Amino acid sequence: MTTQPLLIGGEWREARELLGAFRAEDPTTGAPIGPAFPLCGAADVEAALQAAAAVADELAAGPPERIAAFLDAYAAGIEADAEALVDVAHAETALPKQPRLANVELPRTTNQLRLAAKAVRSYAWTQPVIDTAAGLRTHRAPLSKPVLVFGPNNFPFAFNAIAGSDFASAIAARNPVIAKAHPSHPATSERLARIAFAALEQSGLPLAAVQLLYHFDYGVGARLAGDARLGAIGFTGSRAGGLALKAAADAAGVPAYVELSSVNPVFLLPGALAERGEALAQEFFTSCTMGSGQFCTNPGVVIVPRDAAGDAFVSAARAHFAAAAPSVLFSRGVLDHLQAGVATLRSAGAEVLAGGTTGEHGYRYAPTLLSVSAETFLQQPKLQTEAFGPVSLLVRVRDVSQMAQVASSFEGNLTGTLYSANDGRDAEAWSTVAHALRPRVGRLIGNRMPTGVAVSPAMNHGGPYPSTGHPGFTAVGMPAAITRFTALHCYDNVPEQQLPTELRDRNPGGVTRCVDGVWRNDDLGSA
The missing domain is CATH 3.40.309.10 (Aldehyde Dehydrogenase; Chain A, domain 2)
Known part of the structure; x- marks a missing residue:
């Protein structure tokens, strides 16, 4: 059977271990629609993991401007393809084109990408802290490992594994992403991934910075989630599915940020x-x-x-x-x-x-x-x-x-x-x-119903268990959402020239830093 290609290792290619195939369905009739997509085996998942891990250090050390340029180019590409994207997402989800997909969700998606780019340029997500007396300097840094993102069924754009908030957050923190699309909207995910791939080429980032897998079975997913080569997992979906992945991740020491269920009283x-x-x-x-x-x-x-x-x-x-x-x-x-x-x-x-x-x-x-x-x-x-x-x-x-x-x-x-x-x-x-x-x-x-989430730096889309796996993080709102996919790096008495840019005495970019308990954006010694 001919199936749609996977995005692995910087190229679009056929599945090498095809365990089956599936098609999207028209929710209004239940009838299959669109092309067939591959159910991947362990070999393809391993290839995606190896390819992402191979570029993790390069991405982590790369110029932030290239990351920001990718995010901006991706947003622009989505907008240029908006009509076709909306048509495909409507067919696969039955969500209305107007206003939901075209006027609400797609603009929210491009806005998230651009807010992530803004956070990259400002270094806001790195949260630099300097203690001059103790000679300590701390910031948030890339994981230098891939982030695995599982997209949910209910937001084909804004939470899509290849375009949504988790994706933008992980990329903004300079981590490669392995995107696991939701089987309810595979053609939408493929179309977004092709736009993302073009943006990678345009920005000069390593092409293997983004991998796309459409679907795999529970056993393959559990093994992937429990692989210590991963830096973190972002998941939105059912409580049972999220907890199973989290258990596998926990056993391997992989942080799993899972959104599970909520009745919103x-x-x-x-x-x-x-x-x-x-x-x-x-x-x-x-x-x-x-x-x-x-x-x-x-x-x-x-x-x-x-x-x-x-x-x-x-x-x-x-x-x-x-x-x-x-x-x-x-x-x-x-x-x-x-x-x-x-x-x-x-x-x-x-x-x-x-x-x-x-x-x-x-x-x-x-x-x-x-x-x-x-x-x-x-x-x-x-x-x-x-x-x-x-x-x-x-x-x-x-x-x-x-x-x-x-x-x-x-x-x-x-x-x-x-x-x-x-x-x-x-x-x-x-x-x-x-x-x-x-x-x-x-x-x-x-005095307002809970439905809907504003894309704002002040938003918290998270909560105590079992709504999520950790009450201290949000899946929406830049730069806070980015911090999930970071590591806290501390430098103790490290020479100036060996420090990351935002932790040096000189601050030509005007990065806002907490210096001896005071937030400021000038050079050290100038105040």
Whole structure:
């Protein structure tokens, strides 16, 4: 069988150990579309690892300007090919061309690449620190090893293994990348990789700085994740898959930055409901069903008081969900996992208020609303199961005190949201609930649904386990996201001429450095 070529060792070539082939599917019909892509064996994975490792030192020692030039050229190439990229991604994911792919996600992707380039030029990600009295100088530096990136199914551009935030972050830190594309959008990934390859040629970086593999089986993936020649792993996907890779990586001492699952609790405080409950019901429904609910920040659990205003909110939300047509999901796998998640919630005591059914064609599932008492929720940990899709669970509480109990019971999540009244009447309730919720979420949100992530240096797209594998890092926002793929290098009494550029006394580039506890960008001895 003829399959699409792999990008390995600076060239496009056929798989040398073909274990099988697969095609993308049209989510609206379930029918295969596009060309066949290879299921790689260990030989191709080993070749990609060897090729990436061989250029790691060259990339780490290379001029930062070439890295920045690559990132900028890649962004420009994506924009030049935007129409074709959007067409392919739409066919493979059924995500709408407008506004989602063309006006939101693709610009976000190019913006991430350019922000990474800006961080490279400013040395912002290196975080230089100088202690003149002790003769110590420290900064973040490349790993001098490849980074393995696994892309998720829900962002064919912005989190794609060959173009997204993990990719941009790893390259910005001057590490080669082995990109493992998601099988839900292989043609999109291939098209992006061809643009990336052209940008490598244009910028003068080693062509083996980027490798692309489309798919491999669990055993091959586990062996790769556990290979000590890797510098780090970036993963976004299911909890089971991420933890399996992390276990293999941990055994080999390879840092694994994994985004796993999150139900993103939303607390509707009493004053907010009394003030604008009907509007909140519409806002909640829109957020839960946006992108067919296939966001890692989807509002999966909403905490609602058991009072008249809460009852009115539930009634309005239920009507919205009941009237909605089934949503198209990415794949059969997503549909199967969603059905299993809803079944788990029901078996733990949740009642279906609306939805809970599949569509007639393709991979469709009706927007689904469930409800459960706070008492049952507190007794059943399985009610925190993530149902990845247009599904949310209402938790009915008797008062603010029980809201705080529910907040304290949550596992780690990416986000937590509180809605309060505009007139300030919920101030005390906010403090009570937020105090319980704050340690359990990466991002605390006020009066806005959690769906969506801004590409900003101040963004935290991370959180306590099991939302991610480490609460101290973010997968979005430059330069912070870059630091995941770095090593902390310290220089003790090293001669000036042997120091990295940003740690020397002279600072002609005006790099911002922390010198003896003060952030400054001049030469040492000039202040």
